[in-house]
Amino acid sequence: MQLLDGKLTSEQIKLEIAEQVKQIKARGGRAPHLAAILVGNDGASETYVNNKVLDCKQVGFDSTLIRLPAEISEAELLKRIEELNNDDAIDGFIVQVPLPKHIDEDKVTLAIAPAKDVDGFSPASVGRMCLGMPTFVSATPNGIMELLRRYKIDTVGKHCVVVGRSNIVGTPMSILMSRNSNPGNSTVTLVHSRTPNMAEICRSADILIVAIGKPDFITADMVKDGAVVVDVGITRVADASRASGFRLVGDVHFDSVKDKCSFITPVPGGVGPMTRASLLQNTLKAQAQRKV
Ligand code: GUN
Numbered sequence: 044m045q046l047l048d049g050k051l052t053s054e055q056i057k058l059e060i061a062e063q064v065k066q067i068k069a070r071g072g073r074a075p076h077l078a079a080i081l082v083g084n085d086g087a088s089e090t091y092v093n094n095k096v097l098d099c100k101q102v103g104f105d106s107t108l109i110r111l112p113a114e115i116s117e118a119e120l121l122k123r124i125e126e127l128n129n130d131d132a133i134d135g136f137i138v139q140v141p142l143p144k145h146i147d148e149d150k151v152t153l154a155i156a157p158a159k160d161v162d163g164f165s166p167a168s169v170g171r172m173c174l175g176m177p178t179f180v181s182a183t184p185n186g187i188m189e190l191l192r193r194y195k196i197d198t199v200g201k202h203c204v205v206v207g208r209s210n211i212v213g214t215p216m217s218i219l220m221s222r223n224s225n226p227g228n229s230t231v232t233l234v235h236s237r238t239p240n241m242a243e244i245c246r247s248a249d250i251l252i253v254a255i256g257k258p259d260f261i262t263a264d265m266v267k268d269g270a271v272v273v274d275v276g277i278t279r280v281a282d283a284s285r286a287s288g289f290r291l292v293g294d295v296h297f298d299s300v301k302d303k304c305s306f307i308t309p310v311p312g313g314v315g316p317m318t319r320a321s322l323l324q325n326t327l328k329a330q331a332q333r334k335v
Contacts, residue, residue, distance in 0.1 A: 044301050047190050047273070047308045053316035056189070057102050060323050064103040067330075075330040076105040077161065077322070078127055078136035082120065082146070083113030087279060088139045095137075098319050104326060107133070117146045121154050128156040135161030135179075135329035137322070158332065161325040164211070173218055179325045184215040186317030187252065187273055189324075191226040196250070196271055196306065203229035204248035206241070206261070206294070212254040212275055220250070241265075258292035263299035272300060272307040275314050 064074055077099055081092045092108060099106035109123065120138075127136045136159055138151050157167035163181035171178035180188075191198060203220045207213035213233060221231040229250060234241050236255075245251055245265040253261050254275035266272060276294030293310030301307055308314050 044304055045194075045306050047194055047271075047306050047313060049186070049190055049308060049314055049317040050312040052190055052193050053186075053320035055193075056320040057098065057323065060320075060327055061102040063327060068103070074103055074105045075134050075326050076107070076132055077326045078107040078109060078130075078133045080109045080111060080120070080123060080127075080136065080138045082111045082115060082139070082142055085141070088141070092139050094319060095322060098323055099326075102323055104323065113143050115143075115146075117150065120146060120151065124151065124154045128154075128159060133159065134333060135159045135326045137162045159329060161322060161329050163215075163325065169210070169215070172215060175222055175224075179328070180219070180321075181211055181215055182321035182325065183212050183254075183275060183314060183318045184219055185324070186319075186321040187216065187275070187314060188219055188226055189321065190273075190308070190314070190317050191271075194306065196226060198226040198250060199228040201229045201249035202247055203231045203250040203252065204245055205231060205233045205252045205254070206235075206245065207254035207256075207275075208233055208235045209254060213252075216252055216254070220252075253294040255294055257294055259294070259296040261295040261300065263296070263303050266300050266303050268303055269305045270303070272304045273314065274308050274310050277310055277315055 079092050079095055081088060096106045096108050127133050140148060142148055142151065152164050155165050157165050160168050161179055163179035168178045172180050205213050205217045217231045217233040220227055220229045232244055234244050242265045246267055248267060248270055250271045251266060252273040256276055256278060258278045258280055272295055274293035274295040278292050279289040280292045282290040291311050
């Protein structure tokens with residue numbers, strides 16, 4: 044078994060981005076600028092957004108973190124989004140999800156200008172991705188494709204099983220892996236909570252991509268010998284032996300699956316850092332495409 048080391052790969056990507064930023068500045072340009080809106084104080088979201096800000100610093104981007112109270116009204120949040128849409132100093136921005144229950148995430152997604160939608164969540168971005176047009180592909184699927192590409196994983200004609208049908212990961216992943224590209228050209232099956240024979244289908248996967256948010260869900264008996272396993276899950280599980288009080292657990296039972304597969308992403312240090320690197324790549328692209 045070989046690790047698909049997202050941490051190492053993302054560090055490489057960040058070095059490449061930092062070099063590009065240097066060149067932009069050497070030409071008299073300004074650093075790309077990413078903004079993030081964080082509503083409320085969910086612990087995991089705080090960590091994710093703080094890491095995104097640190098990543099910006101590491102590659103020489105400017106960043107702005109906008110923290111808003113959990114009680115903010117939907118109208119006020121939409122107003123803040125409109126301000127970012129119209130702010131020429133901001134190249135791209137994200138609104139961290141999940142949002143408090145009283146805010147309609149669809150309305151928020153629709154409000155983000157497609158040109159600044161570096162998360163690739165908007166209908167325009169998703170539609171363009173489905174049609175194979177240039178766009179911002181959402182950061183996690185984009186990061187997984189980049190990881191497969193850099194490890195030269197052969198995906199052509201392989202059976203790729205995607206577990207989970209979320210808008211952010213499972214659904215776009217199934218489209219990207221099936222399209223005529225490299226990586227891609229796989230025969231894709233998407234399974235979900237209503238699939239009756241999930242274990243059997245997973246066992247037939249040459250490439251298994253798991254994004255359902257259930258810790259240790261995929262066990263060795265669900266994995267084919269030699270499969271490539273990509274674990275998107277990252278759940279905080281209570282652990283009194285840790286100073287933080289929790290540990291991060293993937294959707295794949297790593298200890299039993301690792302001896303069966305050819306490649307596997309660790310949790311943490313697999314898909315997560317690749318997601319963060321993708322957001323930086325999208326922000327760099329957003330700046331390059333700016334018309335002002
Ligand atoms: N919450 C979990 N993952 C993400 C992400 O990639 N982007 C945003 N905006 N929120 C998230």
